Amino acid sequence: MGGLLSDAHWGVLLILLPLFGGLCSFLWPGAVKFIGLATVSAVALSVVGLGDQLLTTGVYHHAVGGWGAPLGIDLYADGLSLFMLMVNALVGLGVSIYALDYFDQGEARRFWPLWLLLLGGLNALFLSADIFNLYVTLEIVGLAGVGLASLSRSGAALDGAMRYLMATLLGSLCYLLGVALLYHSAGTVDIPLLAERLESTPPVWAALGLICAGLALKTALFPLHFWLPKAHASASAPVSALLSALVVKASFYILLRLWLEIFSVRTEGVDDLLGALGMAAIIWGSLQALQQTRLKLMIAYSTVSQMGYLFLVFPLAAAGAFSAWSAVAYLILSHALAKSSMFLVAGNLMHFGGHDRIADLDRAVQRLPITVGAFALAGVSIMGLPPSGGFIGKWLLLNEALNQGRWDLVIVMMIGGVLAAAYIFKVLGFAFTQAPVTHEPKGVPAIMEWSALLLAVAAIVLGFLASPLMLILGIGETVQLMGAGQ
């Protein structure tokens, strides 16, 4: 509560700016691109501001309306929240720049308001300390996601969006019932207060099950991933990038946050179940990715597999909380950058050749070297090869797994890396082939090529920024609140 009047509240700006920008872009369709880019840039600057603030003053707390929990809603930001906001800002900026040239005028007018409101919802989500408020932000994210997924209005996109809508609504409802049970068990929806008050009772267990199931469905954890490939693969490229990089991470973040703050001490078996499903996701997703003949489907299945890595945090968090979740946070950031880059690359290739059949990518290397380079660099991070953010995350996670003697996790992670290499190099191999040109290629605007490359380069550069980023992740009391470890 301290410093209510003293500090700059970058956190509040992070929520209000994109929402306001979204409304403005809806009111002035002629200026969507300008409004959009200005808003996203301002959000990125605010994230920097928030980071600076957190590094100097520690955790950010803001009681909305001045009421404070339990009656009011609290905003809260620590290292983990900041990290997720950084993901938003970085990926958001990259994809926004790409979108400038990707959409025609009509699509741009529909894209920008939805995307800016999505950004506002995501920022609000990462800043919230209130599980009911999180529900509302989840709905913003979900509905905006569906709107974006159906943006191209093609049959496949509508089908994918419909599956996504069903899954996301069901997930939200399960989560909401869990929230209801928690509220009536503890008389509060504030996360820190819940952590203090909750005991291991049947309703809490039921809530845990419902919340885990609902959020796992939204995060597309195997075997609840069935909706993801179609939804992510059939959307427009920038949308796929946003969905895969940001939207699935949002629900995972909530799960992780609740786990660390509330559930971790009372979960025999559930952690191992989530871990086992994560392992299954890694293997299954990779194998599916390997079998795909369409690039975008392959990338989407790769997301299924990569989300699996994140769930390995749960079996590890009990014994080594910070080292486990910081590794996963690193994976989230690097996967977001790399995966968004990959979808943008897919967009470029489709724009260029009119299709995304992997076996027909002939001469892509010669004709779109920057795009293929972006794919390769992003691939390095996805495979977890050094030097890349993906490697650092995997290294940290492997370390923790070995530390706890979890050989099952270690082996699955190794296999996952090898399989990822297999599906990524399958694409690259075909990109080098020299079949005769069969169609009239369409030029790809430079902005679209370079924004994809920049995102991929960022994923690589992450490999060298571990020390400062770990410092950022360490901000806050997540560990202390849990009262475990450290």
Place this chain on the structure above:
Amino acid sequence: MNIPMIYALLGITLFSVGLYGLIVREHLLRKILALNIMGSGIFLVLVALGKRSVGDLPDPVPHAMVITGIVVAVSATALALTLMLKLVEVSGSAVLHDAPKERS
């Protein structure tokens, strides 16, 4: 067992019936109905359990949450219905084909 608890139990039963319908029925309109029934069930749980307070006033916080929830539900329903109509227009079917419902 008191009356509010009976309503709360009704709530979870409605939630489950809706879930059942969502999984078993294929027509999208039916799935949308199912989601709405699930939502009503959850709202019931929220409000009914809020009547356990000793005083004269039932807990107003769940009431506010439910009003929020109802608005969210109608928004989502409207979007789902439009999406369904567009899908039918394009594909001619109000059923998601080869829907992998075995895992829902």
Place this chain on the structure above:
Amino acid sequence: MEAIDIALGLFDLLLVFLLLWLAWLVMSSEDLFKAIVLFVAFGLLMALVWVRLEAPDIALAEAAIGAGLTGALLMAALDRLNAVKPMPAAAVVTSAKREQPSLPSKVLPLVALVLIVLGLGYALLSLPDVADGLVPNVKEQMAQSGVKNPVTAVLLNFRGYDTLLEMVVLLLALLSVWSLGGVRKLSPRNTNPVLASLCRVLVPVLILVSCYLLWVGADAPGGAFQAGSVLGAAGVLLLLSGWHVEQKILLWPLRFILVLGSGVFIIIAAVLFFTQGGLLTYPVAQAGWLILLLESAATLSIGATLAALFFGGIPKSRVDQ
């Protein structure tokens, strides 16, 4: 007293069984039209339940939105669905026939259903019988809230931030619907003269009711959502009666009204943030009229949005070609 309690108890039980039965029918009946009608009935009974649970605010919202608007949306959707498909009845029946599941896939979900009910039921029953929730906190702060209706206080003050985001959800639903492009117009049989003349009477009444609900919300059941949904219902009636909206209204003014609710909310939040140092921190003296201002804007937006959602497609305007 005793007798009334018993009668009410029996009434409660009757309601419970009716609701269960209706829910089951909505899920299981083969005819979609029937399912929708039953669903509307379900919504009306739910409104009764809310009254029984001393939640009149929700009862109003449920009656207007849950039963009324959702029902209208569903009906309109079915109407359009049938218009798309040449033989709707046959199609529905065939799709029902195709659903012939094998025995295990029929039984397994049922078993799961029973298990979930039992599990969650056990969880509910092990909750303590008495819990105050946030009642004491609300009571303690009511004086500072600027209104007398506790639900309104929670919605617009204590948890006003939720409501801000919720307005965004509503707008997002509309943006997504518009983004999908137009849907087929309702078939002309809906525009009959009886309805039109009925509208001429009903719409002004509804608008009055809406204003009343908005005003009274500060002290008694009612408020922006109920008022907005009544306003939305008026809009739906107008649309059903074949009301043609002026082209120029559809450009700026409509969009302006649609974002008014969330826009005013955000602007007030920002202004309060910079003057009071807190997001949505109302000065106690000004809380009352600030809430009324927010509610008025929200009512207009909710009404317009709900009507627009019912309309479905994006109104033809030059902006979006």
Place this chain on the structure above:
Amino acid sequence: MNWHTWIPLFVVVSSLLPGLIIFGLPEERVGLRTILNLTGAVIKLLLVSWMIWGVYQGDHFETRVALLPDLDLVLRAGPLALFFVALSTILWLVTTIYAIGYLEGSPNRSRFFGFFSLCVTATVGVALAGNLITFLLFYELLTLATYPLIVHRGTDTARRAGQTYLRYTIFGGALILLGTVWLYQLTGTLEFTPRGFLTHIDPQHYPALKIIFVLLIAGLGVKAALFPLHGWLPQAMVAPAPVSALLHAVAVVKAGAFGIVRVVYDVFGVEFSADLGVTTPLAWIAAFTIIYGSLRALFQDDLKRRLAFSTVSQVSYIALGVAIAGPIATIGGVVHLVHQGLMKITLFFCAGNLAETLGIHKVSEMNGVGRRMPWTMAAFTVGALGMIGAPPVAGFISKWYLGVGALEAGQDWVLLVLMGSSLLNCAYFLPILYSAWFKPTPKSWPEEHHFGRQETAWALLLPPLITALMALAAGLMTGLPFSPLEWAKIIAEREFYQP
């Protein structure tokens, strides 16, 4: 600011930067590309010379950057590192000249030279790596940088060869990663230390250490083409000749062999490895690979494939020398790192010349080629004789020290392996030399190109001559202060005799 802390980084950057710029150059900027390439190579050579001189004087060169809170990226110029760096720098310069000549007029040269530079960057990084994680980083980078070179031609065979190469190397990389993490778990450090950093470890971890050793050696063995992990190497022959030269002599294969040296000496330590009992199996595998590779080479008609199997055989000399675990054998193994490089690159340059000038790809087409291309074949002869181990070419020195070292370590069976291998070397090289010099010239060559008065282009002819002369020099002038042998002795001394 101390220059010594930055020079190792500059050595890496001196090829990375030109490489990155070259990627962006348009295809037709041949002149600028050549200047960039050569400038980078010369600067690197100068920097390396400086470091060699400095290390000789007892200076320390170390770049250290934090990678993780408790783990650094370290580039350090020790004697062993410089040994390998010097080899790759010199051979890079030569190979660049050769590649410029070889690829003249072919498409996608910017891409080629870009990856070529990245490849050398990775090799130099592997050499200078001061701990296991830095090593791993550059080792994987090497995998990624060589892949585009192997598939450069874009044919289906090239694509398949690339896939095979990746299948092996990615798998190998995963093994090394696993071994590295595990080691880090047990010890909390990965810093290369003379005589290893494991001596103080609790004996209860010895079984785990054995598995880690197997993981690391297996991972490195992929690139070093240890049997049975050598399968990718002959297939990778589809790549252009300079790439083969680079793969076999400088970069990939050598990185694997060098890694084995590092792991045995600076991670486990020779004595500790011997105590663990892991060196003897390694010696057996190496010995088997030597014989196996030679036997396979005997039956290849395709010249490059024959050379490839010869590489499989020859590189294992290095592993063998290390695994014998004695000081003199160490000298033999380590010095072979350089000697094999010089000789094998000569042979591949020559094979490339034959293919480019006369369209000769097979051994059976080489009749009388010595008369048509005397200079090329002279260089080839030097390389081949060196491989056999005939004095005074450098290969003799390696085999001599290996043999003496084996006797000193009491592993007499190694002599049999060496003799058997030399005989086999004779059997697959001498017939080539015979037919090239003494058989009559055919009426026409498969596909002849003319290059003025010379037998072939200058850029193609000079590099093999230079490397052949160097191979001779390395065998003749072993007593000079900076000869490979002297340097290898310093390395062995450090490992065995220093307190």
